[in-house]
Amino acid sequence: MRFDFFRLPGAGSADGQGDALAAGKPAGGLGGGEHDDELLAMHEASGYVRYALQLDHQQRVKGYRMAWLATPGSEPMPDPSSQFIALLDNICRHLNPARTGWRLGRLVLFLDVTVDALFLPELQALPPENIVLCMGIADLSDADTRSMLLFLREQGFGFMLRDADALPADPELREVISHLDVGDGDAERVARVREDQPPGGAPVQLVATRVESWQQAAACADLRVDIFVEGALKHPPVKEGADALQPESVMIVRLMHMIQRNENVRSIESALKRDAALTYRLLRHINSPAIGAGVEIHSLRHAVAMLGYAPLFRWLSVLLATSNRASAPFMTKKAITRGRFVELMGQGMLPAGEADNLFVVGMFSLIDQLLGVPMAEVLAKVQLSGAVQQAILAREGVYAPFLALAEACETDGAQAARLSEALFVSSSQVNAAHLAAMAWSQEVDAHEGGV
Structure with a gap:
């Protein structure tokens, strides 16, 4: 049949x-004009979209951590800024096209960004409530960037602090941070961060970004800590x-x-x-x-x-x-x-x-x-x-x-x-x-x- x-x-x-x-054509884009053509050329030649799944304690998908993998052997290798713009272009074309809008419902995208990326107009083409920008403490603490951080946070963008053992002491910066990378989800580290959060405020969401086994995932679930799971991790055991x-x-x-x-x-x-x-x-x-x-x-x-x-x-x-x-x-x-x-x-x-x-x-x-x-x-x-x-x-x-x-x-x-x-x-x-x-x-x- x-x-x-x-x-x-x-x-x-x-x-x-x-x-x-x-x-071989994209279904939508950021707009028209020379800049869009330039982005499309980069998009065609640079590489592949990769992602990790964000899972809650019940192993439900809450979002994706998106990344760009330059095509192996590319000459010349695209610089990080070009790769990020290519990633944004793909996201806008296929997940947020102008004719339909955001296609992922309440799911959130996590994007690793630099200070320069915060000022890209393409970033603001995305729905802020569905985007979390991941940055290190050095970039988040840059005095020249503070006003832009506050502006984006007010718009609704989230910010995840990467590679830090604790929340920063600066109260204004704490207001910017919505998510915290807690590495492998160590229980003592999770407890310290939660104790450090002031009562009454919106709690910072904790995400274990370096989970290498389903035993670690189960421990994070017990702590009600979300995890990132990449495709290379073997499938969970099934009864x-x-x-x-x-x-x-x-x-x-x-x-x-x-x-x-x-x-x-x-x-x-x-x-x-x-x-x-x-x-x-x-x-x-x-x-x-x-x-x-x-x-x-x-x-x-x-x-x-x-x-x-x-x-x-x-x-x-x-x-x-x-x-x-x-x-x-x-x-x-x-x-x-x-x-x-x-x-x-x-x-x-x-x-x-x-x-x-x-x-x-x-x-x-x-x-x-x-x-x-x-x-x-x-x-x-x-x-x-x-x-x-x-x-x-x-x-x-x-x-x-x-x-x-x-x-x-x-x-x-x-x-x-x-x-x-x-x-x-x-x-x-x-x-x-x-x-x-x-x-x-x-x-x-x-x-x-x-x-």
């Missing part, structure tokens, strides 16, 4: 990014469910089988009616802006009439990923982001039917982590095509290079550069797909009741 997920006649990608991505799927997962798998067998709508609708909550969640996703139906859908029969079976299989895949309440919430977001990124990278490079399967490849590559069930057992229950299973189990076949690129972008910038070159895609295309996927996963999360 061919699954043309979300592809309506004459339509581009679900979030409006597909045509631009396929052509396996005695080789059995949970009841909701079983129902979703059954529905996926019915769609794969092309059973009639009445039979599928009858099975779905046994779980009102699942029906509600499915219709919420189908009615999300990402699907582009243009009309509110009230029933499964209406959905099939408007869109066909393919979107149902796609959304059931998403619901399967969220069906294990014991899995870490950030892993669900990671899987959905990876699926969308892999799908976007395949658009325009593979025939439509094959490119659409890439979403399933990307998302299902983490499904064992989400369900707590061995991968082979999951794939035995959800009978995906041979090519999809080959990519997931052996990292081989036509879909494998796109999955490998997604994994490299999460962990290894140098490898990402090599793999994107092998696929004949530019860093700008990779960045556009990655940030578009990040925004799309946030929209999915919002329809699941997240932030």
Whole structure:
């Protein structure tokens, strides 16, 4: 059975990014004129967007710490100021485009900045309540910078103090600082900082930026300290469910089988009616802006009439990923982001039917982590095509290079550069797909009741 997920006649990608991505063009920008052209040139040539996840004590995503990795071997190597402007340009183009505004909801971006960066007009193109600027004490204490710090803080920008053992003594500077880097989250250091905060004021949010194991992460969770987690950190341990799927997962798998067998709508609708909550969640996703139906859908029969079976299989895949309440919430977001990124990278490079399967490849590559069930057992229950299973189990076949690129972008910038070159895609295309996927996963999360 061919699954043309979300592809309506004459339509581009679900979030409006597909045509631009396929052509290697950004979907939006900071404006027009020579300066924008100059930024685009830097953006095209300089490197890749990297990020770490900000997680709270329940492992929910609260934000991202964004960075720029210059393309390995670039000559000449872009200076730090140019790299930061390239990062800002990508963020503005793909996460805060003029036509839609901020695409990450209440999520926050952490940006490492220098004094000079505070004065960039591009910085103020971003919503201040969603931006935290990370600086060392030397830069924050610069007398010539104080007025700008106060101005930005009054606008709503946050400031994280990096590489300091305690809050500064200067009371005015304390008013500027909204976040504090507490390194590996040492309990004594956290206690000292909290004791040092004056009563009655807004508490400084503590973030452990150097977490190297899930044991450290658990200790930070006990202290109610947020953490930054990079892709290179192995996935958290998952409690396996005695080789059995949970009841909701079983129902979703059954529905996926019915769609794969092309059973009639009445039979599928009858099975779905046994779980009102699942029906509600499915219709919420189908009615999300990402699907582009243009009309509110009230029933499964209406959905099939408007869109066909393919979107149902796609959304059931998403619901399967969220069906294990014991899995870490950030892993669900990671899987959905990876699926969308892999799908976007395949658009325009593979025939439509094959490119659409890439979403399933990307998302299902983490499904064992989400369900707590061995991968082979999951794939035995959800009978995906041979090519999809080959990519997931052996990292081989036509879909494998796109999955490998997604994994490299999460962990290894140098490898990402090599793999994107092998696929004949530019860093700008990779960045556009990655940030578009990040925004799309946030929209999915919002329809699941997240932030």
